[in-house]
Structure formats: C-alpha cells, structure tokens
Amino acid sequence: MTTSTLISSDGFLLGIDGGGSGTRVILADAGGAELARASGGPSALALGVERAWQAIGDACRRAFESAGLPFDWNACSLGCGLAGVNNADWLAGFLAHAPRVRALSVESDAYTTVLGAHGGDAGVIVALGTGSIAASLDEAGVCRIAGGYGFPSGDEASGAWLGLRAVVHLQRVLDGRADADGWSRALLERTGASDRDSLVVWLCAANQTVYATLAPLVFEFRDHPAAARLLAQAAREIETLVGALDPAGKLPVALCGGLAALYEPFVPAALRERVRSPRADSAAGALELARRAHRPAR
Missing domain, CATH: 3.30.420.40 (ATPase, nucleotide binding domain)
Structure with missing residues (x-):
C-alpha cells in the first residue's frame, strides 16, 4: 500500500481563505501536516456563490495536483474563511451549493485571520485587502468584529x-x-x-x-x-x-x-508600536477549522 493511499484513507484537510482578490488553499493530511498550497480567483460571496465554489474548486484541484494526489471532494474536510458570510442569504446559498464533502465549517475570514495571526491567543487584527475588516480574540476565545460592512459603504482603508x-x-x-x-x-x-x-x-x-x-x-x-x-x-x-x-x-x-x-x-x-507580524495567515486559520470539523473514516 502506498503512502498516499494510507493518507487518503483518513481523508484530507483543506483550509480555504476566500476574498475579493483571490482564493488561497492549504492542503494537509488528516493529522494536519501540510502537503501543498495553491491559489485561484476571487471567492468573496458578494461575487456570487456559484463563482465562489468554482474558484474554490479550481484552487483545491491545483493543490491536489501539486501534491501528486487524486482529488475527491468526498475525502475532504473543508474549513472556509470567506468574505461575505455575515450576509445570511449568501451564506445559505453557499452551503446549498456545497459539493458532497466529509465535513464543512464556514466562518468569516475575519475569524480565520485572527485565529491564524495570533495562533489562537488573544489579539487584534485588521485585514486589509480588496475589502477590510477588524477582529479580536479574547482570552476566552470569543471573537468580536468591527467594520467589514462591505463595499461601497464600508470596508474602510481597503x-x-x-x-x-x-x-x-x-x-x-x-x-x-x-x-x-x-x-x-x-x-x-x-x-x-x-x-x-x-x-x-x-x-x-x-x-x-x-x-x-x-x-x-x-x-x-x-x-x-x-x-x-x-x-x-x-x-x-x-x-x-x-x-x-x-x-x-x-x-x-x-x-x-x-x-x-x-x-x-x-x-x-x-x-x-503594538503591531506584530502575524504568525500565520487566514488559510492556516481556516485549516484549523477543518481540523476541528474533520471526521475520520469509520
């Protein structure tokens, strides 16, 4: 039995960071060991849920190709940090269009960014890309958000x-x-x-x-x-x-x-004076969501 077969029997983790400029994916084995990274087109939900899933799917396929592994949604547990999930209708549409995966956890890209940036410790982030949003994580793990109301009325400094x-x-x-x-x-x-x-x-x-x-x-x-x-x-x-x-x-x-x-x-x-380099990015925070949601094969 090959190594890839042993890994795939327990499934894969995919950490997905989706914004208005692009999509970043980390592919890891079930234990969280990184196998590959890939990127793709924008997947912010404001651009449409079908377009978001297309960009995510393309980036995930590239990650599997880079790792030399066959791509199968059924083997994947996804953690997604996406711009636009605060819109309940967009989020519902995104979940309704989801492929058949092993597990799926979707949160705001603000949450996955602060989770990755401070390694789960207390801290504040301001995410500045196509859009913008700020988030904090306290000692109890509670996340608070400021800004991020969306373009054109919000997303200050984006x-x-x-x-x-x-x-x-x-x-x-x-x-x-x-x-x-x-x-x-x-x-x-x-x-x-x-x-x-x-x-x-x-x-x-x-x-x-x-x-x-x-x-x-x-x-x-x-x-x-x-x-x-x-x-x-x-x-x-x-x-x-x-x-x-x-x-x-x-x-x-x-x-x-x-x-x-x-x-x-x-x-x-x-x-x-208080600014620190982020420990990891939003895709790494999303990978932690995937790890938490992952269900090993029975």
Missing part, C-alpha cells in the same frame, strides 16, 4: 475603498476641477480610459475587485497631496477599528492582507 476615492480624483482632473499630473495619468492608464466617456464605461462595469486594482497607485504616488490625504485618512480608520475592539490598547495587533505591509508606515506611532 483596496476597493482606496480605489473608489482615487478615481474621484481622476474624475475631477478630467473635468478640469483639478490639474492633470503623473498620478492622474497613471490612473488613466490603469483604467484604460482616455476621456470622460471612456471612464464612465469603466465605472459602469467596475466592482470592488476592479476598484482595488487602483489601490497600488495611491501608495506609489504617496507624495501627491491628494493621495497623502487619502492615506492619512485610511490610517486613522485603521486606528479607529483597533480602538473599537481594544479600548485599553493592551492587545497585540497584526495587520494582515495584501495591503498590510504598505500601510504599516502610515499608522500612528502609538499603534505601530
């Missing part, structure tokens, strides 16, 4: 939030309400627009993922007065999210997600 405000500057430039400059030219190039009408076409098709593609240009042009004001506002939003979850200012803080490293120099000094 990539989509930055991109939406950056394109407002571009609109002002195209109208002559602000002067053209290097930042506006870079924004035009990124959107593929050349004038007012072509930008309107871009705006009509844009969703949170598309707006987030403009966020890197805010950091690149950080010395531009408008971009600098925007980043200062975002840093204050991050500080406020942390303060809502830890008013005493005692817990360690981890900035997580694709924009975390870019934001760190901008957060206020008092908060920056």
